[in-house]
Amino acid sequence: MTEQSTSSGSAPHRADGDAWGPDREMFLRDFHHTTRFGATEAGGIDRQAGTAEHGQVRDWFEDRAEELGFTVTTDEIGNIFAVSRWVEGAPSVVVGSHLDSQPLGGRFDGTYGVVAALHAAAALDAAVAAGTLMPQVNVAVVDWFNEEGARFPPSIMGSSVYAGLLDADQTRQTRDPQGVTVEEALQSIGRRGDGPGPQAAAYAEIHIEQGRRLERAEVPIGIVERSWHTQKLLVSVVGEQSHTGATLMADRRDALVAASRAVIAVEDVVRHFEPESIVTSVGKFDVEPNSPIVVPRQVDLVVDLRADRRQDVERARELLLKEFADIAARSRVEISAEDFDVRPVQTFPEAGLDLAAKACRDVGVESLRLTTLAGHDSIPMNRIVPAVMLFVPSADGVSHCEREFTSDADLVTGLEVLTALVTRLVTGELDGVAPGGRLQEAEEA
Structure with a gap:
């Protein structure tokens, strides 16, 4: 069955927003602040990859991450990573999305996932500093370059290079309709980095649904089980x-x-x-x-x-x-x-789906298993590490246009679930799980 409801409940290890969880008001302030970069008259954004407006919001992301205590680096295809290193020599749970948009696009698509990831990771960082969270790995908040593919084909570019599905050198020579290369665009916004970025242990992403299934079901969180x-x-x-x-x-x-x-x-x-x-x-x-x-x-x-x-x-x-x-x-x-x-169809690990359902119960909200019709950075990442993808409702199912909308209440609920999920990830609850839903032990047997 494509869609499966998961009942709400509670768990003993709740990521409690009223205790050490994310600062909801600060998150909303930061998220809504991002709408000024590339703002359109009808309330959307236009921040195609490598444009000046895209560069401005990425500079804001770096500055904000550094204010929150993260170390920021940029890799060879322009992906930006804000890292908290708690365990020397350990890989990172990578969590994030993208800040670029379609022409005359919506302000929620991608941006929500980056800002939510930043505030979820900041909450974990505070808990580690306070001694209330004992991580086994680090955390890295990512803004992937050119997820939309509006200016430079193909879409999902930055994460595909990171995952080894596209060659970095060849990809940087991709040209837009005016003949500008990715290399030139990255140079123009100061985001031509070096190196491969931090090593990933797992991946998590939260995104607006871009459909009406959650809205119709009146369920606040979708757990993505596979792509189309x-x-x-x-x-x-x-x-x-x-x-x-x-x-x-x-x-x-x-x-x-x-x-x-x-x-x-x-x-x-x-x-x-x-x-x-x-x-x-x-x-x-x-x-x-x-x-x-x-x-x-x-x-x-x-x-x-x-x-x-x-x-x-x-x-x-x-x-x-x-x-x-x-x-x-x-x-x-x-x-x-x-x-x-x-x-091809990507199936997300069953253990990750179960972990996402536990995170929903931690927060006390209902969830629904869904497929994703659209592509996301979680799909190439699911090829190399266990990935978990969450959705929040989209009003009227509208996306890739200026009318795109998700309520503050749904954004905050998603942030709290994401924080609970990443808490479980950094404490090793997907250790031994292979990408695509296969256990390493079974694969090796």
Whole structure:
């Protein structure tokens, strides 16, 4: 079953916000302060990776982390780590998210996870200093570079380099549509670091759901059990450039008309599947030469396919390629499609799901097991260490737009659960658990 409710309760080792837990008011003050960086008129943010606005909020993060007593470093792909070292030579529980956004994006996506991680870690640091918490490992709060992929493809870039899934040198040569490289962008905001960053023992992330399941269920915390299978297609439609006024309709090979039919096909393909089992979209669409008196010669678009089951994505891909061939024949154009950014289903460790449920009981709140349709930094991290992903509700399920919203009450509840979870992580409760839900002992046997 995709979604499973976990009853609320209490546990003897509660991370009590009224005792040594996170400072709720300070957290909310810091979170809402971040909205000034790249603020838009409609209440969102626009902080694409490597822009001046992104650099400003990252500078704020470094300054704030240092105020709270963390040591801040930047790695070779621009990921920023704020570390508290309690155990010399030990790895760190890495916890965080990202501060970059989509164009005209929302102020909660990613940023909430970074600020919540900073305040959860600060609460743990105070408890260690007071002698009420005895950690076995350290903690590192992370702001991953270019999670959104709006300016530089692919998305989830910084964490994928950290996890060894992308080559750092090659990735820094990636260019945006204006020809600026990642290397140049990092240099421009002073975030071209060196080295691999701290060694991870486990990973935790909290994020807005970007969906309506928690809101519908009236449950404050989601525990992510797996991701959906996703892939993109880089589609190119090539026709022939000609004069819009002088070329008869029968003589045209209009790439834009054919591409428009392809976009409709991408939306219509979901009719072959069960409702809400697959999502498709075209989010990027470039027309050449984009002149008002020229029949377009070429259109490049990116098709995004996501489903809970890999076979559904593969079937949708097959159906679309056949439809694209028919469109090309009818329109007398050429349509090519290249597979890009294929990401298989990632299952999170069962022991981590249980630990997250215990953290919810520590705080006294209900939780719901969910899948994630969207990609997150927890997915590549789950390839190398046991990862735990939490969600808080999103109003109306809206995300990647300025209307994105989560209430202060839900943000604070998530912060308290995250603090309880990281408390359990730094005391070794996922020791011996392998990435992807496999026990090391079983794997080695």
